[in-house]
Amino acid sequence: MSPKITTELLKQLRQVMKNPKYVQEPVQAYIVPSGDAHQSEYIAPCDCRRAFISGFDGSAGTAIVTEQHAAMWTDGRYFLQAAHQMDNNWTLMKIGLKDTPTQEDWLVSVLPEGSKVGVDPFIIPADQWKRMSKALRSAGHDLVPVKENLIDTIWTDCPQRPCKPLITLDLSYTGVSLRDKIVALRSKMIERKVMWFVVTALDEVAWLFNLRGSDVEYNPVFFAYAIIGMNTIRLFIDGDRIMDPAVREHLQLDFTLDPEFEIQVLPYGSVLSELQAVGAGLSPKEKVWLSDKASYALTEAIPKAYRYLTPYTPICIAKAVKNTSETEGMRRAHIKDAVALCELFNWLEKEVVPKGTVTEIIAADKAEEFRSQQKDFVELSFATISSTGPNGAIIHYKPVPETNRTLSVNEIYLLDSGAQYKDGTTDVTRTMHFGTPSAYEKECFTYVLKGHIAVSAAIFPNGTKGHLLDSFARSALWDCGLDYLHGTGHGVGSFLNVHEGPCGISYKTFADEPLEIGMIVSDEPGYYEDGSFGIRIENVVLVIPAETKYDFKNRGSLTFEPLTLVPIQTKMIDMNLLTQKECNWVNDYHQKCREVIGAELERQGRHEALQWLIRETEPLIRAQ
C-alpha cells in the first residue's frame, strides 16, 4: 500500500487553525484523537478523522499537527502499518519505546512560548483533558477547546453520520424492562445522592432503552445520549427512526404514562445545551453523575462542585451482570455459532486438504456465510481474524488481498471470529492443523490449552477480580520460557459490544470490577512465534457458582462455564504434557459439545457437520 499524500490537507488544516471563523485565537497545535464523542472502541466512518488527516487507519493513534510538525502516536501493533500508510510529512511516535516522548513532552519541546493547543472538546475524554491541560499549563501553554471540529471543516467528502433504523428488543431477550432499569438506576442514584445521570457510552444507551442499532459496524449501537433525572428521561437521538411505530410502541411514546417514566425525545445535537441548562439549575448538593471518560464538553457543562465522576457507571456494572434471559440468549447464540463453525471446519477439511484453494479471505467469508444461515443472525461482532502460518503471529491480523495466504496442510490455521445474533454475541478462536503439526507446534498448543483450562476450571472466592486469574493462563507457558503479550480475557456484551467493561482477565493493572455470577468474559491465552505461526484458544465463559468443600466461610465460590462449544483440535495436543485432570476436562468439554451441538446439528439436518463433530470429540486416552 502507498502512503496517503497529506501535504495539501495539512496546509488547509494549518490555515483553519488560524482562521477566526473557527478559532477565537489561533492555535499553534491541534490534537486529533482516535475516538468519537462517546469514547467508542469501534467508530463510524464519519468519525475516522485521524485516518483522514494522516492516512493511518489503525484502531489506536493520536495525531498532533503544529505549524511546523505533524506527529502520530501509536503502539507496537501498528508501527509497521502507520509507517506504510503515512507520507513523510508525518513523524511516527512509537509508544512504548524508551526514547519516545509523551504527547505533552513533545508539545512542550516544539511549541513557541505561550502557545494554544486546540482539541475538539467532544472527542477528548475529561480525564485525558485534565492530564494534558495540567502538563501544558505547567509549561506555560494552554489547552483550549475548539468547538467546531477543524478536521470536519476541511473534510469536504466526509460521510454522513449514520442514522440507521433501530431494533427493539422485547423482554424475552432483555429480561428486564426499560421501566425496571430506570427504577434500578434511580435507586443507585439515590444511594449515591445524585440527582441526574448522563449516559454517554453508546452501548449503555442501547442497553438502558432495550434498543439496538447499526450505526457502527460490528457494534449494534446507535448515536444517542440520555439524561436521566429523578422524574425525567431524556433521549437525544436523530432521524426519523424514532417515528418507526415499533420504536414508538417500545418506548411508549404515544401513551399516557406516569410522568417520571415518560421519555422526552430530543435532537442528538441538543445534549450539550440541555445539560448546560441542567447544570445551571442545580441547587446546592444536587450532583450530576458522569463517567470520568465522558467528553470534556459534557463534563464542563456541569460546574465542578456538582460533578460526581466514577470510572464505571452503574449501567456499565448492571449491564455486565447478565440476567437469566440474557444468559439463556447467550447460550442459544453460542449453540448456533458452534453449528456454523462445525460446518466451516468440516468444509475446510474437505477443501483445504485435497484442493488447496481456500485462502484466508475465502475461509472468513465462508464462516460468515454459515453464521448468516443461523436464526436471528445480525452481523459479525468484529472483523474476522483468519490467518495461516506467519500471519497467525500478527495478533490483530485481518486478511486483505495483499497479505492473503492460502490455507495448506503445512501450516497452522488460526480463526478468531464471532457474530451478533439478536439473542447474544459470540467470540471464539480455534487453532487447527490440516496436515501433521510439528512436535514444537503441538508443544506450544498444549501449553496454551493448559492455560485455557487453568482459567476455565479455576475456582475462586466471590469478589475476586479477574486480573488475579491472568497468571493461571500463563503458568504452563512460563515454565518453559514462553509467554504472550496480550491479556487473557475481556467482558462480552449480550447482543452488544464484543469488548465491554468493567471486568476482564489481564496482567495489566486496571481498575477491573470483581467477577460475579452472571458476568461473561473471554478466556483466550495464546502463543505467537513471529514469522511462523500463531496459536490461540478462546472460549466465552460465564461466571457461575462453584461447589467447594468449605465454600470460603459462606463468602461463596465461583468458577466458569464455557458458553462456546466448539471442539478443540485434539490432533494438536501433546498428550505427554497433559495431566489426568486436564485430560478429563477436555473429554468432559467435548462430551458436552457432542451432546449440545450434536443435537442442534441433528435438528438442523446438518449430518455431515455432525459426523465431523463426532470425529473431533472422540475421548482422549492418556497413557498411565
Next chain:
Amino acid sequence: MSPKITTELLKQLRQVMKNPKYVQEPVQAYIVPSGDAHQSEYIAPCDCRRAFISGFDGSAGTAIVTEQHAAMWTDGRYFLQAAHQMDNNWTLMKIGLKDTPTQEDWLVSVLPEGSKVGVDPFIIPADQWKRMSKALRSAGHDLVPVKENLIDTIWTDCPQRPCKPLITLDLSYTGVSLRDKIVALRSKMIERKVMWFVVTALDEVAWLFNLRGSDVEYNPVFFAYAIIGMNTIRLFIDGDRIMDPAVREHLQLDFTLDPEFEIQVLPYGSVLSELQAVGAGLSPKEKVWLSDKASYALTEAIPKAYRYLTPYTPICIAKAVKNTSETEGMRRAHIKDAVALCELFNWLEKEVVPKGTVTEIIAADKAEEFRSQQKDFVELSFATISSTGPNGAIIHYKPVPETNRTLSVNEIYLLDSGAQYKDGTTDVTRTMHFGTPSAYEKECFTYVLKGHIAVSAAIFPNGTKGHLLDSFARSALWDCGLDYLHGTGHGVGSFLNVHEGPCGISYKTFADEPLEIGMIVSDEPGYYEDGSFGIRIENVVLVIPAETKYDFKNRGSLTFEPLTLVPIQTKMIDMNLLTQKECNWVNDYHQKCREVIGAELERQGRHEALQWLIRETEPLIRAQ
C-alpha cells in the same frame, strides 16, 4: 485492659486548637495521623501521638478531634483493640464497613460552615494532603498546616526523640561505597533532568550513607534527612553521634575530598529552611525530586512547577536490588537464624511434650535468646508472633500476659519471628504440632504448603510484577473453598526494615515495581480458622535467574531461591494431597537445610539441634 481516660486531654487539645500562640486562626478540627515525619511503618515512642491522645496504640489509625467530637478510623485488625483501649469520648470508625464515612465525608457532615481543619504538615504525606484538601475545599472548608504539633504542646511527659549511636557498615557488608551510591544517584538525576534529590525515608538515608542506627525499635534506622545536589551532599542529623570518630572516618568528614563528595552535616531540624533556600534559588527547569509520600511541609518548600514527584525514589529501587555482598550477607544471616530456630524447636520438643510449662512468651524469649547467641546479632526485626491454638488465627498477634497460652501437644503452634544481624535481616514462620494433628489441620497445612511451593518454584519472565504471582499461592486453597486475607509477600531489607518497597506479592493492586534478579521478598501464604488455629509457612526468597527451555525469547527467566533454611514439619503434611513435583521440592529443600544448616550446627558444636535437624529432614516418600 481498661480504656485510657481522655476527657481532660481532649479538653486541653480543644483549648490549644483555639490558642493564638499555636494557631493563626482557631481550627475547628485537628487531625492526628499515625505516622512520623518520615512516613515510617514503625515509629518511635515520641511519635506515638495518636496513641497518646486516644489510648489506641495499634499500628494503623487516624484520630480527628473537633470541638464536639473525637473519632478514630482504623481497619479490621484493630476494631476490638481500639474499642477496648478508647473511652467513650471516642467514636470508632470501622474502615471497610459499608456505612463508615471517609474522614473527609465525616468532617463535612459535622463541621460548621467555612471551618479550618488543622494538621501537622510534617506528619501528613503530600499525596494525602492533596486528596483531603481538595475534598474539604469543595465543601467550603480549609485544610491548614499547623506548624507546632498540637499534641506535643499538651504532651507534658513526651519522651525525647531518640538519638542513639550510629553503626558504620564497611564495604564487605554494603558492597557499594557511599561515593558510588552518590554517583549512581546523580546519574539517575541527570537522566530525569532533576538538580536536587531529597531523601526523606529513614531507611533510604541509612542505605545511602551505609550507616545504621537504633532510633526506632526493630528498624536499624536513625532520624535524619538528606538533600543531594549535583555538587553537594547535606545530611541533617542531630546529636553528638556524628562526633564518633568511626562515623567521622566513615563519612570522611575530616578529609579533603573532591568538593562534590564532601558531606555537610546540619541539624535535623534545619531541613525545612535549607530546602526552602534550595527552592528559592532554583532557575527555570531546575527540578527537585521528592517521593510523593514525603511530608506536605517538605513538598511545599519547593514551588509546584519545580517538583518532580514519584511513588518510588531511585534509592528505594536501588536498595531493593541486593548486590553480591548483600545477598551473601543475607545468606549468612539466614544460616545463623536457622541455627537458632533448630535449637529452639529442639528445645520446645523436649520441654513442651513432657512438661507442658512453655508459654508463648517463654517460647518467644527463648527464640530471642538463641538468636542473640549468633554472631553480629543486633536485635529482633519485629515483635515475635508466638501463638498457639486460637491465638494463631490472630494474624498480627503478639503474646502479652493477658493472652499468653501454654504450648501443648493438642494445639498447633505458629512462630513468626526474625532478627536483625549486621549482615542481614530475617523473617521466618513455621507452624508445628507437638502431638498429633487432626486430619483437617493437616489438610489445611498441606494446601498452604502447596501455595508456598507454587510461588517459590514459580518461573516467570523478567519484568513480571509480584502481584501476578499472588494467586499461585492461593490456588490449592481456593480449590477447596479456603483463602487467607493478607498478601503473600513483602520486600525485605538488608540489615534494614523487614518490610520494604517497592516490590511484593499481593492481591492488592498497588504500584509494585517488576521483580528483578537480586530482589528479596517473603513467601508466606497462610490459613486461619477463627477460634481454632493459624497456619503460615514463610520463607524469605531471593529472585534468581531460572533456566527454561525457551527463555522468553531472551527476555530472561526468573525464579526464587529460598534463603530461609528451616525444616517444614513433615508431620503436618497430608501426603495424599502432594504431587510428586511438590514432594520432590520438599525433599530437595530439606536436603539443602540438612547440608547447609547441618554443617553450621556441626561447626558451632550444637549436636542435639543437629540430630533434631536430621530427624526433621528425612525424605518424604509418596505412595504411587
